[in-house]
Amino acid sequence: MKITCQRDTLANAFALAASIAPTRSPKEILQNVKITAAGSKLTLSATDQEVGIRLDVTEGVEIDTEGTALLPVQRTGAIFRESSDEKITIETDESGIRISGSRSKFRLPGSNPDEFPTVREFDQEKYHQLSTRQFREMLRRTAFATDSESSRYALGGVLLEMEENSVIAVGTDGRRLARMEGTGEPVGGHQTNGMTTIVPTRAIALIEKALSEKDDSVEVSSQGNDLLIRTPRAVISSRLVEGRYPNWRQVLPQRENAVQIDVTVGPLFAALRQAAIVTDIDSRGVDFTFADGTLKLEASTADLGESQIELPIAYDGESITLTMDHRYLADFCKVMDGESTFVMEIESSKSPALLSTDDGYAYVIMPMARDR
Template structure:
């Protein structure tokens, strides 16, 4: 095998594939990326046996001979990162793999690429096709709310519900819940079943990173135990999280007497950051007091200090004080543009707050109990 390739697209493709490979594993072969050269393209595959990726590279590539090689992740990443050459040559011989630049030579050990586990391709006839912009929003607006640190495994991923034109993504850690919905196209009568299509947080983040601006759509195929994503240049496979997701629809408040307040992300986020200056890890609650025409945010932390920040709002009604974790409100602001408008719905200090946008995004924050 021998290829000559522009370094930047080579490095980008390798680094994305390498992000799947485990840093440590009893199977040392998994700490490599397999490079296969055939049919006028180079294909990078990597897996940790839970998540797998097949990534094709054709741009900036000259193929002199076909074949396959295993590239050790750490050393190859370092070579591609530190090299100053515009083009690099990768070739194999009986002694291993050589990476050549105009003024540099590297030899890496070469394991047998035939022993590398197979990473499945996308051969499904039933799948959902989703616009790239919507898919990215679905991931970015929900993945931060998942819970990857506790033993509640079903919350350690994003729930996908795909049926007909309806596509929904949900993330929750039990204290807040994010839901993004939109429209896609079902091919071959594809649909998910119940609340079991839970994609691990790490895997769905990889899927979002693998999508590029030139992709118009992504294809998602849910099976009994795994999910496949395909774009024009890559396929990603992920096992699903075991367990069943909670009934997230019951979390969304259904109430008749709530107050709905039109707000803009930028001013709220700026005021929130000021109020949060005197909070710490153990004291994260901020009192949000909604009164006639004004939102007042107050924090009080022993040995750190107090803050009070006011923001004009379009609110008329009785004063309501709701204590919320400032990080949860900030997370909502971070995934939207500063100019974005949203509706903040509140009912009482003991009821959850609902933040929603016109494009299908809903976010529920449970109130905190806090002693002054």
């Protein structure tokens, strides 16, 4: 094999593929990225045998000799990052791999590419086609609420429900829950199987990186124990998390007497950061008091002091105080635009807060008990 490619293009693609290669594994061959040169494109493949990616590179590629090679992740990545050459040439022979530029030359040992595990291609006839922008936003607004360290393994991923034109993503760690609804076009009658299509957060992170703003749509297919994603340049495969997801619909409050308050994200986030200055890991609760056209945020920690921040709001009803973990509200603010608005629905100090937007996003925060 002999290829020449623009260094920046190849380095970016290699970094994405290499991000899922395990740093430590009893199977050392997995610590490589497989590169295949055929026709007019390069295909980079990587897997940890749970998540896999096939990434096509066509821009700035010159293929002199077709072939396949395994590039060791750590040293090849370092070469691409540190090199200042505009173009990189990769050539293989019986002695190994040669990587060279106009001012640099490296030789690395080579492994047998035939021993590398097969990374799945997207050959599904049933799938949902979604807007790339919408799908990325759905993942971004739900993945942060999952709990990868929970003993309840099903909470370590995002639930995807796809049926007819409806697509729903849900993430929860048992103390807060994020849900976003969207739309998609089913192909071949594709639909998911109830509460079992749980995509691990590690795969979600890779999918988010692989989704390009240049792509109009993405195809998503759930088949058996696997999820497959296809974009114009990449195919991502992932084993689904074993287990059954909790009934998230029971968590979303359905209340008739709750108070609904319009809030702008930016000012709330600024007030929250100020109030949280005197909190620590053992004292994370912030009191939110709604009364007399003002939202008062108060925090107190014995060793750190007290804070009291006021924010004007459109509410003149009876006083309601709700204690919440400031981190959970901050996470919500981080995935929202600062100028956007949402509705905060509250009922009492013992009831969860429901934050919702007009684009199908809902976020539930369970209240904290706090002794004064």
